[in-house]
Amino acid sequence: MSALNKIVIASRESRLAMWQAVHVQGRLAELNPGAEVVILGMTTKGDQILDRPLAEIGGKGLFIKELEVAMQEGRAHLAVHSMKDVPMTMPEGFALEAISARENPRDAFVSNNYNGLDELPAGAVVGTSSLRREAILRAKYPQLVIKSLRGNLDTRLKKLDAGEYDAIILAAAGLIRLGLKDRIKTILTPEQSLPAPGQGALGIEIVAGDAAMAAVVAPLNDPETAHCVRAERAFSRALGGSCQVPLGGYAIIDNGQLWLRGFVATPDGQEMLAGEVRGNPADDEALGLQLAADLRARGVEAILQKLGLCR
Numbered sequence: 001m002s003a004l005n006k007i008v009i010a011s012r013e014s015r016l017a018m019w020q021a022v023h024v025q026g027r028l029a030e031l032n033p034g035a036e037v038v039i040l041g042m043t044t045k046g047d048q049i050l051d052r053p054l055a056e057i058g059g060k061g062l063f064i065k066e067l068e069v070a071m072q073e074g075r076a077h078l079a080v081h082s083m084k085d086v087p088m089t090m091p092e093g094f095a096l097e098a099i100s101a102r103e104n105p106r107d108a109f110v111s112n113n114y115n116g117l118d119e120l121p122a123g124a125v126v127g128t129s130s131l132r133r134e135a136i137l138r139a140k141y142p143q144l145v146i147k148s149l150r151g152n153l154d155t156r157l158k159k160l161d162a163g164e165y166d167a168i169i170l171a172a173a174g175l176i177r178l179g180l181k182d183r184i185k186t187i188l189t190p191e192q193s194l195p196a197p198g199q200g201a202l203g204i205e206i207v208a209g210d211a212a213m214a215a216v217v218a219p220l221n222d223p224e225t226a227h228c229v230r231a232e233r234a235f236s237r238a239l240g241g242s243c244q245v246p247l248g249g250y251a252i253i254d255n256g257q258l259w260l261r262g263f264v265a266t267p268d269g270q271e272m273l274a275g276e277v278r279g280n281p282a283d284d285e286a287l288g289l290q291l292a293a294d295l296r297a298r299g300v301e302a303i304l305q306k307l308g309l310c311r
Helices: 015-031 065-072 131-140 153-161 172-177 211-220 223-238 281-297 300-307
Strands: 006-012 036-042 078-082 094-099 107-110 125-128 145-148 167-171 184-187 202-207 247-254 257-265 272-279
Touching: 006 015, 006 065, 015 036, 015 078, 015 153, 015 172, 015 202, 015 211, 036 065, 065 078, 065 202, 078 211, 094 211, 094 223, 107 172, 125 131, 125 153, 131 145, 131 247, 131 257, 153 167, 167 172, 172 184, 202 211, 223 247, 223 257, 223 281, 247 281, 257 281, 257 300, 272 281, 272 300, 281 300
Parallel strands: 006 036, 006 078, 125 145, 125 167
Antiparallel strands: 078 202, 094 202, 107 167, 107 184, 247 257, 257 272
16 A cells, blocks of 8 residues: 555656556556546657657667656656657656566567558558567568658557558557557568567556655556566667667566567668577566577677668
8 A cells, every 4th residue: 555645647648658557657657546546747858759750860869758757857757658659768766666477478470451461462551660560571571662651559540441551560569559549450470570689568667766656656567567677678779779870679477488589680670689598487688688698709790780770
């Protein structure tokens, strides 16, 4: 039971971000029946700048900076994030205190005219905001035209419906959470499109050292999801994954073992190096580092140097 009378959640104002905040609001209200749990909606730079790829304007941190300022100033106690939008290295003074149970972490193929990637004709235009997805598509489907797709989920779907794209690739989790599962033509397997680190999971960020708030959010943590996401993020962090590197990292608990798969590629998909590792879930971050070291031993540095980002 929290001693706090009021708990304020900072959230972006997109429909999906608000769904996530409301979901956490409900959980916290159940766990803290004496407290008022409210949401502080905010617009971030990542939401405002839609005409350029994230890689060009500063990366994932653009979605969380304003929320962190609100926590620093005492206007909010915690922030709710899609884990795939959280930078791999947390800013000083903040802590990722809980990672909640994962929704479907895979990528979804969305189209009004086609049922899957293999049905798309040469020259078909596919939209994605992700360098990871772009690299996968260019490697496996060089005959397709890949175009940048920014904006919130509803904006992206409107662009598809307006005929700007023949298909778009989105995270399945967002569509499912917003009741848009019927828009999904097919959910891509990890073999077709290895998910991004943290995809489908929600993270709860607080000011580091806030013991009272750490206790409040602790019940929201899902240990299995947390182990998987920590392994994915450690792998990504070791290879510069917050610096807009086309990288996939996906872990599951398989027969009691954590099974982590990962890859790094050039944006054109011409070069790609992949690997996997298995081990004790308790060794999550060590397994992520082990996979990164394996790719390094096999020459991934050459790909990272070509990217010329944050190295």
